[in-house]
Amino acid sequence: MTDNCVFCEIVAGNIPSAIVAQNDEILAFRDIEPAAPIHILLIPKRHIADSAAGLTREQGALLGKLFELAARIANEFNLNTGWRIVSNVGQGAGQTVFHLHFHLLGGWNENNTGARIDKGTGS
Numbered sequence: 001m002t003d004n005c006v007f008c009e010i011v012a013g014n015i016p017s018a019i020v021a022q023n024d025e026i027l028a029f030r031d032i033e034p035a036a037p038i039h040i041l042l043i044p045k046r047h048i049a050d051s052a053a054g055l056t057r058e059q060g061a062l063l064g065k066l067f068e069l070a071a072r073i074a075n076e077f078n079l080n081t082g083w084r085i086v087s088n089v090g091q092g093a094g095q096t097v098f099h100l101h102f103h104l105l106g107g108w109n110e111n112n113t114g115a116r117i118d119k120g121t122g123s
Helices: 006-012 057-076
Strands: 019-022 026-030 038-044 083-086 102-106
Touching (some): 006 026
Antiparallel strands (some): 038 102
């Protein structure tokens, strides 16, 4: 656990969250400021990097598990019209929590323009 990391505190159970799924290495929970009808954050339980910029090939298996879990969640939420995954890297991209994480966004209907990339996904 890294000091002053809100996501590390969520993993430790010190801050409540609306958990939707988890496995031995990854936690998925609802974003408290959703930018889409369905907005789930997927994080490694261990603080391995502040952002995607800090990843190395050693985390390849972990990323595979994360994307596999994301696909399972999308299926469970019936995101049949589409979904996306976003990872902000750095403050200039809107990152506000410096613990590697990915936003799973979806739930728009076919005619909803909410799926445009410029809607924002801060954190």
